Amino acid sequence: MNAQDxxxxxxxxxxxxxxxxxxxxxxxxxxxxxxxxxxxKLYFCTARGKDFYKELIANPNVxxxxxNQNWQAVRLTGEAKRITEDHDQWIDRIFEENPxxxxxxxxxxxxxxxxxxxxxxQLECFDLSSHPIHREYFTxxxxxxxxxxxxxxxxxxxxxxxxxxxxxxxxxEADSPYRIRQDACLHCGLCYENCPVSCIVRRDEN
Amino acid sequence: MNAQDxxxxxxxxxxxxxxxxxxxxxxxxxxxxxxxxxxxKLYFCTARGKDFYKELIANPNVxxxxxNQNWQAVRLTGEAKRITEDHDQWIDRIFEENPxxxxxxxxxxxxxxxxxxxxxxQLECFDLSSHPIHREYFTxxxxxxxxxxxxxxxxxxxxxxxxxxxxxxxxxEADSPYRIRQDACLHCGLCYENCPVSCIVRRDEN
Numbered sequence: 001m002n003a004q005d006x007x008x009x010x011x012x013x014x015x016x017x018x019x020x021x022x023x024x025x026x027x028x029x030x031x032x033x034x035x036x037x038x039x040x041k042l043y044f045c046t047a048r049g050k051d052f053y054k055e056l057i058a059n060p061n062v063x064x065x066x067x068n069q070n071w072q073a074v075r076l077t078g079e080a081k082r083i084t085e086d087h088d089q090w091i092d093r094i095f096e097e098n099p100x101x102x103x104x105x106x107x108x109x110x111x112x113x114x115x116x117x118x119x120x121x122q123l124e125c126f127d128l129s130s131h132p133i134h135r136e137y138f139t140x141x142x143x144x145x146x147x148x149x150x151x152x153x154x155x156x157x158x159x160x161x162x163x164x165x166x167x168x169x170x171x172x173e174a175d176s177p178y179r180i181r182q183d184a185c186l187h188c189g190l191c192y193e194n195c196p197v198s199c200i201v202r203r204d205e206n
Numbered sequence: 207m208n209a210q211d212x213x214x215x216x217x218x219x220x221x222x223x224x225x226x227x228x229x230x231x232x233x234x235x236x237x238x239x240x241x242x243x244x245x246x247k248l249y250f251c252t253a254r255g256k257d258f259y260k261e262l263i264a265n266p267n268v269x270x271x272x273x274n275q276n277w278q279a280v281r282l283t284g285e286a287k288r289i290t291e292d293h294d295q296w297i298d299r300i301f302e303e304n305p306x307x308x309x310x311x312x313x314x315x316x317x318x319x320x321x322x323x324x325x326x327x328q329l330e331c332f333d334l335s336s337h338p339i340h341r342e343y344f345t346x347x348x349x350x351x352x353x354x355x356x357x358x359x360x361x362x363x364x365x366x367x368x369x370x371x372x373x374x375x376x377x378x379e380a381d382s383p384y385r386i387r388q389d390a391c392l393h394c395g396l397c398y399e400n401c402p403v404s405c406i407v408r409r410d411e412n
Contacts, residue, residue, distance in 0.1 A: 016223075017222075017223030017235055017271045019233040019235040020233060021232070021233050027225040027268060027283075028269045029225040029235065029269035030279070030281055031273045049395020050393045050395070051355045061233055062233065063225060063235035066237075075234075075235060075236055077234065103337070104339070104374065104392070105374045106374055107374075109372065112394045113394075133310070149256070149257045150255075151255065166315065168312055168318075186256075186310070187255050187257070188255045188311070188315070188318045189255020189318055190253075192255055
């Protein structure tokens with residue numbers, strides 16, 4: 001798996017959820033089609049009259065998620081940029097590759113849509129069908145910093161094995177210190193809550 | 207259709223997208239199971255170690271969306287409240303009605319989950335399979351104010367018919383003034399952009 005694979009999965013799911021934040025700081029979420037994925041870029045479009053459009057222009061931060069039929073979920077966070085050059089050509093290409101759009105926006109109505117691209121961000125692929133679960137993080141484009149949620153067992157570990165015994169995914173290895181297999185971790189917090197010496201910390205606070 | 211029908215649709219879709227806003231004002235989006243819907247309330251749960259949990263406690267505003275196999279999308283905005291009474295009984299009931307949860311959180315691991323309820327908010331049902339499209343808004347619980355996106359033709363209308371001719375969904379009736387059938391409107395903005403006397407306004411700015 002790599003970032004392009006995750007983006008391809010979003011394109012295959014096609015109808016994915018796009019979240020934005022409005023001027024009052026509240027989230028909004030709607031189903032949007034992923035129109036084109038290529039060269040680690042994701043393209044979509046929306047009409048200039050929609051609240052979604054207004055929110056994107058005021059605050060380009062988006063969070064996308066979708067689930068395929070194999071119980072694999074993809075999550076993306078990044079910034080959506082409006083494409084200002086070659087507007088009509090982009091819309092024409094989007095309609096060519098997604099002909100069902102003509103049913104909603106027939107004829108020249110298509111040009112009320114503006115094209116957007118997400119060319120940098122973070123991706124997570126989460127496979128709930130495997131046991132233990134499997135997750136991986138990727139960045140694409142200029143985005144280099146990966147946010148790392150979840151937990152870490154620090155050197156204060158007394159190797160008592162409590163964390164290993166409570167982990168619902170058997171994602172903890174007996175080691176010195178004990179070690180969380182991050183790719184199998186639910187981030188549920190059971191190890192964190194049950195460690196008798198509080199040696200487990202949040203990765204993003206470490 | 208009513209609010210309960212929309213909530214039932216989210217329960218039937220079951221794996222829906224939940225958006226939250228983090229401490230930096232950025233959106234996050236992930237697939238979450240709708241666990242119980244009854245009496246115009248929607249129940250879900252999440253583990254205390256997750257970023258999702260942290261975000262919900264700090265900012266209870268959520269936006270949910272899901273799409274069923276008949277191309278009907280439901281959107282919900284509201285506040286998620288953590289259920290503090292009868293914690294274990296709620297989790298037990300959730301697992302009883304959603305037995306596949308035992309595969310992810312076997313045995314007592316389930317109690318790392320906290321139950322949440324959304325008992326008030328706004329709903330939109332959007333049917334993309336009908337032509338023209340069909341949308342309806344509902345509120346549930348204590349939420350009484352419906353946000354009304356989209357456009358309105360004001361009394362300055364000169365009845366030229368331009369808006370009607372450009373509408374991709376034939377959602378505008380010749381009347382005095384011309385009238386948008388709100389339940390068939392895409393909110394695309396073509397009428398708004400093309401009105402020669404700028405008599406069309408955003409409903410939420412009127």
